[in-house]
Amino acid sequence: MDFTEDQIQRYSRHILLQDVGVEGQEKISNGKVLIIGAGGLGAPVALYLAAAGVGTIGIIDGDVVDLSNLQRQVIHFTPDVNKSKVLSAKEKINQLNPDVKVITYHQLLTASNALEIIKEYDFVVDGTDNFPVKFLINDACVMAKKPFSHGGILRFDGQTITVVPGTACYRCVFHAPPPPNAVPTCSQAGVLGAIAGMLGTIQAAEVLKYLTGVGDLLTNRLLTFNAKTMDFRTIKVKHNSSCQVCGTHPTLSELVDYEQATCEIKQK
Amino acid sequence: MTTVKLDITAEHCPMTFVKTKIQLSKLQSGDILEVLLMEGEPLQNIPKSAREQGFKVLDVSHVEGQVHKVIIEK
Numbered sequence A: 001m002d003f004t005e006d007q008i009q010r011y012s013r014h015i016l017l018q019d020v021g022v023e024g025q026e027k028i029s030n031g032k033v034l035i036i037g038a039g040g041l042g043a044p045v046a047l048y049l050a051a052a053g054v055g056t057i058g059i060i061d062g063d064v065v066d067l068s069n070l071q072r073q074v075i076h077f078t079p080d081v082n083k084s085k086v087l088s089a090k091e092k093i094n095q096l097n098p099d100v101k102v103i104t105y106h107q108l109l110t111a112s113n114a115l116e117i118i119k120e121y122d123f124v125v126d127g128t129d130n131f132p133v134k135f136l137i138n139d140a141c142v143m144a145k146k147p148f149s150h151g152g153i154l155r156f157d158g159q160t161i162t163v164v165p166g167t168a169c170y171r172c173v174f175h176a177p178p179p180p181n182a183v184p185t186c187s188q189a190g191v192l193g194a195i196a197g198m199l200g201t202i203q204a205a206e207v208l209k210y211l212t213g214v215g216d217l218l219t220n221r222l223l224t225f226n227a228k229t230m231d232f233r234t235i236k237v238k239h240n241s242s243c244q245v246c247g248t249h250p251t252l253s254e255l256v257d258y259e260q261a262t263c264e265i266k267q268k
Numbered sequence B: 001m002t003t004v005k006l007d008i009t010a011e012h013c014p015m016t017f018v019k020t021k022i023q024l025s026k027l028q029s030g031d032i033l034e035v036l037l038m039e040g041e042p043l044q045n046i047p048k049s050a051r052e053q054g055f056k057v058l059d060v061s062h063v064e065g066q067v068h069k070v071i072i073e074k
Helices: A005-010 A012-016 A021-029 A042-052 A085-096 A114-118 A131-144 A170-174 A193-212 B015-025 B041-052
Strands: A032-036 A056-060 A101-105 A123-126 A148-154 A157-163 A221-226 A231-236 B003-007 B032-038 B056-064 B067-073
Touching: A005 A012, A005 B015, A012 A021, A012 B015, A021 A193, A021 B015, A032 A042, A042 A056, A042 A085, A042 A193, A056 A085, A085 A101, A114 A131, A123 A131, A123 A193, A131 A148, A131 A157, A131 A170, A148 A193, A157 A170, A157 A193, A193 A221, B003 B015, B015 B032, B015 B041, B032 B041, B041 B056, B041 B067
Parallel strands: A032 A056, A032 A123, A056 A101, A123 A148, B003 B032
Antiparallel strands: A148 A157, A157 A221, A221 A231, B032 B067, B056 B067
């Protein structure tokens, strides 16, 4: 593809990078990425991928923007309160970079629609806030052989791992969702807004590395950080041969919707 | 082997090297790019950046006034 003068200007800092260059920018421009959740993590992921010129960005989220989201979900602005999150996100992406084609899904990801939606994309980003859907995303991506980035944040902590076919999956490490109400959600426990940006931008960088083939992905390594101490750790993890979804004899052959962790506070 | 000419005398850093890289990306290995550029920053940086990114700088010569020519092999 030939970039226009405007595109050459826009992507000049990528083109200058030896590891990216014109060829890498073309790969980014041809990339199709699905972001699940247009919240704290999905916001920086969507903004950085849009700025980078990812050709097609899909965003799925069933919620509308709430005032309590704005402390960390930086793609949504005060006038967007009560607007669907996917529409709000699409508007910002279009303003940031009109090159990007945005596909919105104003719905929840479920066992019945997950495979159909993710099959259109090269890479999937988990920007969700609860365990049942995190396991659903893992299982769907493993079954569909789609690479994805898991991300999670709570209070001052964040964790992320990149999974590509054959590497340790989220279920290899964590096996199954915790029982409902065993673990607090962000709306119960709180979260420092800025760590959504810290973790989401790590996920966005992983997407760009995957699309361009640059560097070593965060596979078989779980990155965790705590913003109070600002300690970052990477913990080596292994593919589990008895994993229910990617092991030698997988026992999960169909996707399941786990019971949603219920919360006294309305889920935001 | 083909030779392509590129005039970046009107460009400023970093677009000087961006334009050079874009032309180089369209060439085959062994092709030659003749770049016209201004003395000062472009003349200092283009040959250096080209070498750093794995291209071969075959020659640097003065053309006229402040204009110089750098010959790069992909």
